[in-house]
Amino acid sequence: MNKLNTVWLVLSVCLAVSGCTYQNVDKPKKRNIGTADIAFLAFGDGGYHVDYPKIKHLKNPKNKQQFIAAELNDWLEDYRPRAEFDHAPIYVYPGTDIATEQGGAQAVGLAMAQLCKTKACQFAIQLGDNVYPDGADADDGKDDQKRLHDLVYAPLKPLFDVDPNLVVYSALGNHDWKSSRKGVALQTQWMAKQANFYMEEQGYYSYKKGVPGNDVEFFVLDTNMLLAGQTFYEVPLNSDGSEGDEGQAIANGTAELEVHEQHEGPKNGEDLKQLAWLKQGIANSTAKWKLVYGHHILWSIGGTKYSEGHVLRRLLMPTLCKYADGYIAGHEHDLELLTDDCTQYDSGNSQGKLPLIISGAASKMRGKHTPFAQYQARQYPQYDLVWSKSFVWGFSHINLDNEDDQLDVSFYTTARDLSGELQSEAQFSFNKRTQ
Numbered sequence: 001m002n003k004l005n006t007v008w009l010v011l012s013v014c015l016a017v018s019g020c021t022y023q024n025v026d027k028p029k030k031r032n033i034g035t036a037d038i039a040f041l042a043f044g045d046g047g048y049h050v051d052y053p054k055i056k057h058l059k060n061p062k063n064k065q066q067f068i069a070a071e072l073n074d075w076l077e078d079y080r081p082r083a084e085f086d087h088a089p090i091y092v093y094p095g096t097d098i099a100t101e102q103g104g105a106q107a108v109g110l111a112m113a114q115l116c117k118t119k120a121c122q123f124a125i126q127l128g129d130n131v132y133p134d135g136a137d138a139d140d141g142k143d144d145q146k147r148l149h150d151l152v153y154a155p156l157k158p159l160f161d162v163d164p165n166l167v168v169y170s171a172l173g174n175h176d177w178k179s180s181r182k183g184v185a186l187q188t189q190w191m192a193k194q195a196n197f198y199m200e201e202q203g204y205y206s207y208k209k210g211v212p213g214n215d216v217e218f219f220v221l222d223t224n225m226l227l228a229g230q231t232f233y234e235v236p237l238n239s240d241g242s243e244g245d246e247g248q249a250i251a252n253g254t255a256e257l258e259v260h261e262q263h264e265g266p267k268n269g270e271d272l273k274q275l276a277w278l279k280q281g282i283a284n285s286t287a288k289w290k291l292v293y294g295h296h297i298l299w300s301i302g303g304t305k306y307s308e309g310h311v312l313r314r315l316l317m318p319t320l321c322k323y324a325d326g327y328i329a330g331h332e333h334d335l336e337l338l339t340d341d342c343t344q345y346d347s348g349n350s351q352g353k354l355p356l357i358i359s360g361a362a363s364k365m366r367g368k369h370t371p372f373a374q375y376q377a378r379q380y381p382q383y384d385l386v387w388s389k390s391f392v393w394g395f396s397h398i399n400l401d402n403e404d405d406q407l408d409v410s411f412y413t414t415a416r417d418l419s420g421e422l423q424s425e426a427q428f429s430f431n432k433r434t435q
Contacts, residue, residue, distance in 0.1 A: 036214045036402040039120035041112055041159075043395035044127025044295065044330020046362030047151040047175065048103045050091045054133045055140065057100050064090050067099040078303055079239050080369055086391040088365040089416050102418075104393030105155035105363035110420025111412060112395055113158035116166075119397065123166060123209065124159070125218070126197075127330030127359060128173025128295030130187065135176050137183030148190045152197070155363070158420075160196055169207060170199040173295035173330065174224045181263045204274050206281055210288075214402040217287035219278055221294030223329075226315055227308055228260040229271030234307045241371025242379070243306065258307070275315060282323040289400050289407075290434060292320060293328035298356055299340065299383055301376070302332040303369025313340075321345045321354055325433055326407055328398075330360030334368065335394050335411050337386040337428055344382050351433040353384070357409055359396040367391055387426055389413060394425070405432040 033039050062070060071087045089102040115121070131151050136144050160166060176187060184203065191197040199205070203222035208215055233255040235244045249255035266272075282290050297305055298313050308331075320327055321342035339353035360366075368390040376383055394413035401408055407430045415421040 033120045033399055034401065034403050036211070037120070038210045038214075038216050038289070038400040038402070039122050040209075040398055041116070041121050041124035041395060042127065042293070042328050042357065042359045042398055043108065043112070043124065043362040044360040045129040045173070045333055045364055046105045046108065046126070046155060047130040048101075048132040048363040049105060049151055049155075050093070050100055050103055052132060052138075052140075052142070052147065052151060053100050058098070061096075061098040063097040064092060064099040067101075075367070078369065079237060079241060079371065080303070080367065081371070084367065084370060086365075086367060088391070101364065103363045104361075104365070104414065104416075104418070105151075107414045107418045107420045108362045108393050108395055109155040109158050111393075111414035111422045112156075113162045114420065114422040115397065115412060116159060116162050120399075121159075121163065121166065121397070124168045125220075125293055125328065126168050126170040127293060127328065128171045128223075129175040129330060129360075130170060130173065131183075132175050132363075134178040135180070135183035136186035136190070137179040139179065144186050145190065148187065152187075152190075153194065156196070164196075166196060168197050169218065169220065170197060171220050171294055172199070172203045172222050172224060177224045177228075177264050178261075202270075204277065206285075208287055210400075210402075212286075213288060215287045216289035216291060216400055217282075217285045219282055219290070219292045221278065221292065221316075222274065223294035223296035223312060224264065225266055225274060226271050226294075227258075227296065227311060228264040229266040230311050230315075232258050232307055232311050234258055237303060237369075237372060240375070241303070241369065241373075242375045275319075278316075279319045282319060285323075288402070289325050289432065290323055291326050291328065292316075292324050295329060296331045297329045297358055298327060299338045299376070300332045300336060300358060301338075301368050301370075301373040301385060301388055302334065302366055303372040305331060306372070306376075317342070317354075318345045323434060324354065326355040326357060326430070328357045328359065330358065330362075332358050332360050333364040333366035334361050334388060334390045335359060335392065335396065335413070335425070336388040337409065337411075337426075339384045339386060341382045341384070351435070352431060354433065355407060355409070355430045357396060357398070359394075359411075361389075361392055361394045361413075363393070365391045365393065386428065387411070389425055401429075406430060407432065
């Protein structure tokens with residue numbers, strides 16, 4: 001730990017809706033994690049490895065220069081600044097000149113294991129997209145049980161070597177749903193046989209940690225199921241990074257109707273049942289802390305997921321603002337910390353800004369869309385981007401401080417050389433917001 005390149009930022013979140021103050025410090029909180037505290041890892045989108053590439057990368061192969069050129073072209077097409085372009089390390093398949101994106105899952109697993117040798121990690125939460133690119137039932141001729149071992153278990157083995165009893169509580173993402181319902185079932189059935197993993201068959205569930213009076217209840221969502229039950233358009237950004245007008249985009253043919261595969265669609269009102277389950281469960285929870293996590297974001301700065309964010313905010317924010325102490329997601333392949341002040345929702349119980357933690361950099365990298373981030377800051381007064389780190393592999397560590405009643409979140413990255421070197425990035429603290 002003494003070799004970490006540490007930049008610690010502490011956010012003091014005021015109970016008053018009107019405000020927050022920021023303080024820069026050169027060291028973490030003095031108090032060690034207490035015996036009553038609840039400490040866990042949060043990571044998402046870790047199920048990518050070069051041995052399981054997208055079929056299009058093999059059918060339409062590119063060499064390293066062509067691959068980077070295509071990445072740059074996509075970057076510029078999204079109206080992102082040329083000066084901010086970067087890309088993940090490139091992997092070239094042995095004996096060929098076929099290039100693809102290097103995966104960082106093994107490096108992140110090593111980095112998490114390194115952290116947990118010196119910092120409490122009582123359990124972990126996995127934020128979806130556990131199996132790339134097409135879920136556990138991909139039509140690629142590969143054995144599904146080996147796929148699940150290679151993509152889900154193997155990257156985390158260093159973590160289990162540190163603590164053989166550590167349990168990962170998993171959520172489903174859009175890539176886990178990609179192939180079929182059978183693929184989802186294969187993953188949940190595989191996890192049911194693994195001592196180190198837990199996910200209930202229907203994909204959404206709750207569980208508690210800690211002791212009464214100092215406990216937390218987690219509500220795990222299948223956000224892909226929620227989105228599949230909605231009809232909405234993906235509207236491209238304008239050249240200045242602002243959101244396009246949906247009506248105009250529909251009229252000129254640039255809006256794209258989000259069409260989910262038939263197997264993803266809710267059956268017998270599954271999505272509505274999940275929303276009712278969340279609202280009732282979190283309202284009736286007797287736990288001190290209530291945290292919700294799922295794969296998809298509510299806000300983000302990536303510039304490609306904002307239509308989904310609009311939909312999920314409408315579905316979830318009234319409940320989260322009233323009852324939750326935070327929402328944790330993946331989906332964007334970066335690290336972000338944002339807040340929503342909940343003023344757009346009549347929560348009846350608002351105690352301050354809602355922390356929104358994005359920790360989706362466990363195997364892939366994605367960049368920030370700076371013009372879009374600036375647009376959101378201008379357009380949405382309820383939204384605040386607190387911190388972000390793009391084009392990195394990394395994860396977060398969350399501690400529920402039951403002495404000071406604070407949620408502490410720390411962000412970590414690891415080197416691009418696949419060494420698993422642990423690099424500390426930032427730490428923030430939020431006052432507990434619910435009663």
